[in-house]
Amino acid sequence: MTYCVGMSLDRGLVFMADTRTSAGVDNVSTYRKLFSWEVPGERFLTMMTAGNLATTQSVISIIDEQIHAGDDSPSIVNAPSMFRVADRVGQTLRKTIRAHETGGEQEAQAFNASVVVGGQIRGEAPRMFMVYPEGNFVESALDTPFFQLGETKYGKPILVRAYTPEMSFEDAVKLLIVSFDSTIKSNLSVGLPLDLQIYAKDSFRNGRSLRIDDSDAYYRTISDGWSQAIQLAFDSLPDFTFPEV
Amino acid sequence: MTYCVGMSLDRGLVFMADTRTSAGVDNVSTYRKLFSWEVPGERFLTMMTAGNLATTQSVISIIDEQIHAGDDSPSIVNAPSMFRVADRVGQTLRKTIRAHETGGEQEAQAFNASVVVGGQIRGEAPRMFMVYPEGNFVESALDTPFFQLGETKYGKPILVRAYTPEMSFEDAVKLLIVSFDSTIKSNLSVGLPLDLQIYAKDSFRNGRSLRIDDSDAYYRTISDGWSQAIQLAFDSLPDFTFPEV
Numbered sequence: 309m310t311y312c313v314g315m316s317l318d319r320g321l322v323f324m325a326d327t328r329t330s331a332g333v334d335n336v337s338t339y340r341k342l343f344s345w346e347v348p349g350e351r352f353l354t355m356m357t358a359g360n361l362a363t364t365q366s367v368i369s370i371i372d373e374q375i376h377a378g379d380d381s382p383s384i385v386n387a388p389s390m391f392r393v394a395d396r397v398g399q400t401l402r403k404t405i406r407a408h409e410t411g412g413e414q415e416a417q418a419f420n421a422s423v424v425v426g427g428q429i430r431g432e433a434p435r436m437f438m439v440y441p442e443g444n445f446v447e448s449a450l451d452t453p454f455f456q457l458g459e460t461k462y463g464k465p466i467l468v469r470a471y472t473p474e475m476s477f478e479d480a481v482k483l484l485i486v487s488f489d490s491t492i493k494s495n496l497s498v499g500l501p502l503d504l505q506i507y508a509k510d511s512f513r514n515g516r517s518l519r520i521d522d523s524d525a526y527y528r529t530i531s532d533g534w535s536q537a538i539q540l541a542f543d544s545l546p547d548f549t550f551p552e553v
Numbered sequence: 554m555t556y557c558v559g560m561s562l563d564r565g566l567v568f569m570a571d572t573r574t575s576a577g578v579d580n581v582s583t584y585r586k587l588f589s590w591e592v593p594g595e596r597f598l599t600m601m602t603a604g605n606l607a608t609t610q611s612v613i614s615i616i617d618e619q620i621h622a623g624d625d626s627p628s629i630v631n632a633p634s635m636f637r638v639a640d641r642v643g644q645t646l647r648k649t650i651r652a653h654e655t656g657g658e659q660e661a662q663a664f665n666a667s668v669v670v671g672g673q674i675r676g677e678a679p680r681m682f683m684v685y686p687e688g689n690f691v692e693s694a695l696d697t698p699f700f701q702l703g704e705t706k707y708g709k710p711i712l713v714r715a716y717t718p719e720m721s722f723e724d725a726v727k728l729l730i731v732s733f734d735s736t737i738k739s740n741l742s743v744g745l746p747l748d749l750q751i752y753a754k755d756s757f758r759n760g761r762s763l764r765i766d767d768s769d770a771y772y773r774t775i776s777d778g779w780s781q782a783i784q785l786a787f788d789s790l791p792d793f794t795f796p797e798v
Contacts, residue, residue: 461706461707461739462706462707462709462710464707464739465707465710465735465738465739465783466783466787468738468739469780469783469784469787470783470784470787477795478792478793478794478795479792479793481793482787482790482792482793483787485793486787486790490710493710493713494706494709494710494713516795518795518796526791526793529790529791530790530791533790533791534786534790535714537786537787537789537790538710538711538714538715538783538786539714539715540786540789541779541782541783541785541786542711542714542715542727542728542731542782544782544785545727545731545774545775545778545779545782546771546774546775546778547723547724547727548723548724548726548727548730548771549723550722550723550761550763551763
């Protein structure tokens with residue numbers, strides 16, 4: 309599986325992705341699933357991928373080849389809007405999946421992949437999209453300010469409860485680490501290290517990017533501290549008493 | 554979907570089940586999924602069901618008919634051990650699913666159901682089993698002291714973190730309500746009211762059974778209080794700071 313979260317804040321965008329890929333529990337590897345492109349002063353884009361690794365690597369390679377084909381060739385670094393960026397990613401994703409299908413519903417699903425793409429192009433606000441295997445996509449909005457890919461269930465309750473659009477980048481990283489830690493503890497197919505990408509609104513350049521591995525002192529503090537904090541939270545709730553009979 | 558949890562404690566067994574059944578989000582009903590049988594002074598048994606409602610209702614009806622067929626007919630109230638009870642439930646479940654199959658892998662899965670059955674027969678300790686659609690089953694153990702059916706992911710992290718075998722029935726109910734509330738808030742196909750069944754070790758009779766609906770004051774206190782407690786727990790963790798570059 310995979311776990312990725314893209315989060316839209318008032319002050320910009322935050323992306324976090326795990327790096328574990330697996331072809332069964334007996335065949336586990338580490339691959340990067342978070343990729344960024346910068347045109348300094350004009351645009352900054354980040355993509356996170358989930359699904360079949362052959363598909364997602366092909367998509368990233370094709371998108372890179374389009375960029376290096378020159379200024380006249382359409383690519384995500386010269387698309388006129390984030391909508392057009394998402395559309396280009398969607399078309400590339402759809403074509404890549406189709407290229408490997410040989411027929412049959414089950415086989416089609418084997419090559420499936422999804423992408424979260426976000427960023428900002430000068431003249432627009434920061435925008436973020438969830439791109440589906442069929443090539444269509446939805447945009448994040450005030451009521452749905454984050455997208456999750458992959459193993460979404462374990463880490464969602466804390467996102468829903470602690471997210472606010474006004475939060476600082478530091479608080480967002482703390483929240484994401486709690487969400488990822490809950491997922492990593494519950495699903496073997498999601499694993500460290502984690503890739504983090506920050507984009508500050510109207511900066512049009514790379515913010516901070518970090519790789520967090522299992523030697524990271526802050527990660528370990530949160531991972532150990534969250535279990536204890538949850539137990540204290542549980543203890544703080546009023547006790548149940550059976551009704552009189 | 555469904556959410557059921559059976560929990561083994563030092564002082565006995567606790568079962569909780571939701572009551573929502575759905576054939577699509579536009580066709581939702583309330584059905585009991587928790588059933589108990591008592592032979593006072595000799596045995597007490599509880600079953601919880603998940604899966605196709607026609608299958609689970611058939612299984613419960615067949616088990617009841619076996620009981621009422623008389624003392625000489627084999628049934629769960631005269632089976633010599635909890636292992637034989639689980640085996641009888643498994644065989645009934647498997648036959649019921651098979652009876653409706655007309656072939657094809659997908660159709661077979663449509664009739665599938667699973668059961669948690671637990672209780673105590675005089676001469677044995679309390680025991681609990683997870684019974685699969687194929688009729689085989691596994692028993693709970695010290696390392697795996699609870700079983701979940703249905704939508705297990707949202708409510709699992711709190712179970713893993715707050716469960717202890719020594720906990721009181723009151724604390725177990727509080728824990729189950731937190732786990733069910735997290736699930737109900739995240740998955741529309743799990744819903745109130747909840748059925749609760751307590752069995753006190755070596756009592757060989759019905760302990761407490763309750764139905765908790767949305768007018769229950771304690772449920773509402775936990776449901777509102779947990780969000781706030783989680784936020785306080787999150788705030789209590791140390792803040793992230795970006796490393797110096």
